[in-house]
Amino acid sequence: MLSSSRIFAVNHKKISSLNINNVCCSKIRASLKRLKPHVPLGRNYSSLPGLIGNDIKSLRSVLSPPAAKIRNIGIMAHIDAGKTTTTERILYYSGYTRSLGDVDDGDTVTDFMAQERERGITIQSAAVTFDWKGYRLNLIDTPGHVDFTVEVERCLRVLDGAVAVFDASAGVEAQTLTVWRQADKHKIPRICFLNKMDKTGASFNYAVESIREKLNAKPLVLQLPIGEAKTFKGVVDVVSKEKLLWNANSDDGKDFERKPLLEMSDPELLKKTTEARNALIEQVADLDDEFADLVLGEFSENFDLLPPEKLQTAIHRVTLAQTAVPVLCGSALRNKGVQPLLDAITMYLPSPEERDYEFLHLVCLQTATGDTIVSSKSSALAAARRAEREGEKKHRRNSEAERLLLAGVEIPEPVFFCTIEPPSMAKQPDLDHALKCLHREDPSLKVRLDPDTGQTVLCGMGELHIEIIHDRIKREYGLETYLGPLQVAYRETILNSVRATDTLDRTLGDKRHLVTVELEAKPIETASVRPVIEYADSVSEDLLKASQEAIENGIHSVCLQGPLLGSPIQDVAITLHSLMIHPGTSTTMISACVSRCLQKALKKADKQVLEPLMGLEVTVTKDYLSPVLADLAQRRGNIQEIQTRQNNKVVIGFVPLAEIMGYSTVLRTLTSGSATFALELANYQAMNPQDQSTLLSQRRGFT
Numbered sequence: 001m002l003s004s005s006r007i008f009a010v011n012h013k014k015i016s017s018l019n020i021n022n023v024c025c026s027k028i029r030a031s032l033k034r035l036k037p038h039v040p041l042g043r044n045y046s047s048l049p050g051l052i053g054n055d056i057k058s059l060r061s062v063l064s065p066p067a068a069k070i071r072n073i074g075i076m077a078h079i080d081a082g083k084t085t086t087t088e089r090i091l092y093y094s095g096y097t098r099s100l101g102d103v104d105d106g107d108t109v110t111d112f113m114a115q116e117r118e119r120g121i122t123i124q125s126a127a128v129t130f131d132w133k134g135y136r137l138n139l140i141d142t143p144g145h146v147d148f149t150v151e152v153e154r155c156l157r158v159l160d161g162a163v164a165v166f167d168a169s170a171g172v173e174a175q176t177l178t179v180w181r182q183a184d185k186h187k188i189p190r191i192c193f194l195n196k197m198d199k200t201g202a203s204f205n206y207a208v209e210s211i212r213e214k215l216n217a218k219p220l221v222l223q224l225p226i227g228e229a230k231t232f233k234g235v236v237d238v239v240s241k242e243k244l245l246w247n248a249n250s251d252d253g254k255d256f257e258r259k260p261l262l263e264m265s266d267p268e269l270l271k272k273t274t275e276a277r278n279a280l281i282e283q284v285a286d287l288d289d290e291f292a293d294l295v296l297g298e299f300s301e302n303f304d305l306l307p308p309e310k311l312q313t314a315i316h317r318v319t320l321a322q323t324a325v326p327v328l329c330g331s332a333l334r335n336k337g338v339q340p341l342l343d344a345i346t347m348y349l350p351s352p353e354e355r356d357y358e359f360l361h362l363v364c365l366q367t368a369t370g371d372t373i374v375s376s377k378s379s380a381l382a383a384a385r386r387a388e389r390e391g392e393k394k395h396r397r398n399s400e401a402e403r404l405l406l407a408g409v410e411i412p413e414p415v416f417f418c419t420i421e422p423p424s425m426a427k428q429p430d431l432d433h434a435l436k437c438l439h440r441e442d443p444s445l446k447v448r449l450d451p452d453t454g455q456t457v458l459c460g461m462g463e464l465h466i467e468i469i470h471d472r473i474k475r476e477y478g479l480e481t482y483l484g485p486l487q488v489a490y491r492e493t494i495l496n497s498v499r500a501t502d503t504l505d506r507t508l509g510d511k512r513h514l515v516t517v518e519l520e521a522k523p524i525e526t527a528s529v530r531p532v533i534e535y536a537d538s539v540s541e542d543l544l545k546a547s548q549e550a551i552e553n554g555i556h557s558v559c560l561q562g563p564l565l566g567s568p569i570q571d572v573a574i575t576l577h578s579l580m581i582h583p584g585t586s587t588t589m590i591s592a593c594v595s596r597c598l599q600k601a602l603k604k605a606d607k608q609v610l611e612p613l614m615g616l617e618v619t620v621t622k623d624y625l626s627p628v629l630a631d632l633a634q635r636r637g638n639i640q641e642i643q644t645r646q647n648n649k650v651v652i653g654f655v656p657l658a659e660i661m662g663y664s665t666v667l668r669t670l671t672s673g674s675a676t677f678a679l680e681l682a683n684y685q686a687m688n689p690q691d692q693s694t695l696l697s698q699r700r701g702f703t
């Protein structure tokens with residue numbers, strides 16, 4: 001009975017380590033497999049204090065620690081900032097692994113896929129569970145490359161906190177902004193880790209300023225570096241006024257000493273640290289009333305008397321409130337600064353208990369017959385709509401549908417596509433199966449059938465994305481497939497209003513199907529991927545009730561394949577002006593008539609191709625700036641600004657996606673491999689008439 005049906009969006013669960021593991025279970029299994037020679041299959045609890053003899057209570061807390069002792073966190077950053085290297089060190093110091101893996105040697109735990117190891121990049125998020133000083137940490141290492149943004153998004157939804165890793169010589173980079181925005185959207189408290197402090201050009205102050213300016217965040221400087229670049233050897237803990245120095249002779253960074261700063265031995269550093277601590281106390285007091293009362297009352301005369309724990313508790317509160325972000329620094333590659341980062345994770349990031357997930361109070365997995373479990377926002381909405389149709393009470397429906405929206409993942413539209421063919425027709429079902437599985441795992445991969453050729457078409461987020469999918473089909477499903485040329489996913493729109501009328505009159509058997517439709521298509525200003533559908537007052541409500549779904553299906557199917565290139569039509573509104581349906585006409589016929597009528601209207605309209613415009617950021621040394629700019633000019637690039645970032649120039653601008661295919665190879669050649677770039681879809685822009693007609697001729701095979 002529908003009144004008892006409930007809808008759960010539960011594709012990502014959280015709270016326990018088991019749940020996080022479910023998100024990326026294949027990856028964990030593979031990690032454990034690789035670790036077999038070193039680690040017994042099961043968790044290494046060596047770092048947990050309190051497990052004595054047969055103490056059942058302790059044992060229970062080891063197996064399932066109280067929620068207050070759990071941290072579900074993610075590591076996120078721009079590509080190559082050092083997430084995987086930092087994760088690798090974290091696993092080593094926590095006792096999860098017994099040797100240090102290296103991205104450059106292709107032997108890290110979290111980058112286990114063959115493609116990740118070969119390319120030294122993270123493609124799929126990996127979850128690992130380990131313990132640190134009595135806390136259970138469930139950690140996800142996420143990819144930095146923009147092609148795998150969805151992977152980051154799906155992880156952020158299950159996290160309670162995140163560590164944002166930065167390359168200290170570059171500060172905030174293009175993809176940092178993207179992941180930061182995603183974390184803002186999911187309201188994830190964060191800690192910043194300024195990595196690569198050992199690298200030439202590393203600058204703590206520059207990186208902190210870039211967090212303030214570009215991310216519009218309030219950095220809380222909890223550490224100061226001791227030395228920078230080649231001279232980097234440790235950090236000062238601003239909260240406790242202690243210095244942490246790593247033993248230069250230790251090759252794994254386990255050995256470091258923590259000493260209070262003294263006037264006698266470190267007068268300068270002590271002075272700097274006291275200033276930084278006072279500034280930190282004032283900053284936190286500004287953000288937290290409880291702490292302000294404490295500081296102004298008892299400690300206003302001398303901040304030195306304020307116990308570190310009081311400051312730490314207040315920092316925890318402002319981190320949780322996301323009014324500021326603690327900033328730490330180190331060098332994961334040189335094994336410095338990672339243990340204090342782990343302490344900060346347990347100290348400042350929240351436990352699951354401290355986070356409020358409204359939709360999770362819905363989702364307690366006590367399901368019963370009649371419940372609906374859905375896997376995405378669109379299926380949640382479809383289920384909610386179905387529930388609505390079948391008569392649930394109005395107020396309950398609305399609030400439920402709204403809450404379900406919280407649980408969805410936003411999947412960006414793909415910008416590239418290409419055909420994919422199996423080695424033989426007999427293998428088509430195997431290919432379909434592989435693509436179905438891969439799509440389930442990675443919803444940003446879309447698969448469709450070309451209605452004209454019957455070919456399977458892969459749609460993805462970028463060249464790398466499609467390349468990796470191709471490779472995975474070969475390695476994981478044993479299928480050698482053939483990819484057609486990579487093509488840009490264009491869109492279409494119309495430039496003027498057009499009207500059409502159509503009648504469909506067909507008799508099948510002894511049944512007459514008769515529909516007459518009049519509709520109008522017009523351009524709209526607001527960017528809308530799906531057509532806006534409106535009904536004129538003259539259309540009878542009763543008629544509409546019975547046929548609305550069929551009408552909308554007809555409209556949507558036409559808008560998926562525009563008349564120019566067969567690309568989706570966007571920024572249009574369709575108004576149904578009149579509708580006449582003969583009794584007994586099937587909904588299929590209604591859909592067919594609406595589709596035909598809309599196609600007729602679109603044929604008459606002035607049409608425009610829209611092309612994906614990419615935001616581009618190229619980081620290049622001064623010597624190579626000119627060739628990079630000259631090349632971008634040839635690619636119809638529009639340069640917005642050129643910033644100076646340490647010793648580099650950063651070119652920021654826009655370039656049509658069609659012009660930037662294979663850019664990594666060209667850029668490597670132009671700059672002897674010294675430049676890096678990041679691309680992100682900015683919007684869809686109208687092509688100029690000349691480029692549009694060239695494109696149309698190419699597609700029609702005339703050039």
Ligand SMILES: Nc1nc2c(ncn2[C@@H]2O[C@H](COP(=O)(O)OP(=O)(O)OP(=O)(O)O)[C@@H](O)[C@H]2O)c(=O)[nH]1
Pocket residue numbers: 077078079080081082083084085086103104120121122123142143144145195196197198199330331332333334
């Ligand atoms: N100098 C220096 N290099 C580092 C440091 N940490 C990482 N690297 C190097 O930076 C490169 C990228 O490191 P990764 O750990 O793969 O970075 P990532 O952020 O996981 O990369 P993606 O997942 O592909 O985005 C590798 O060559 C590392 O050796 C560091 O602290 N100092």
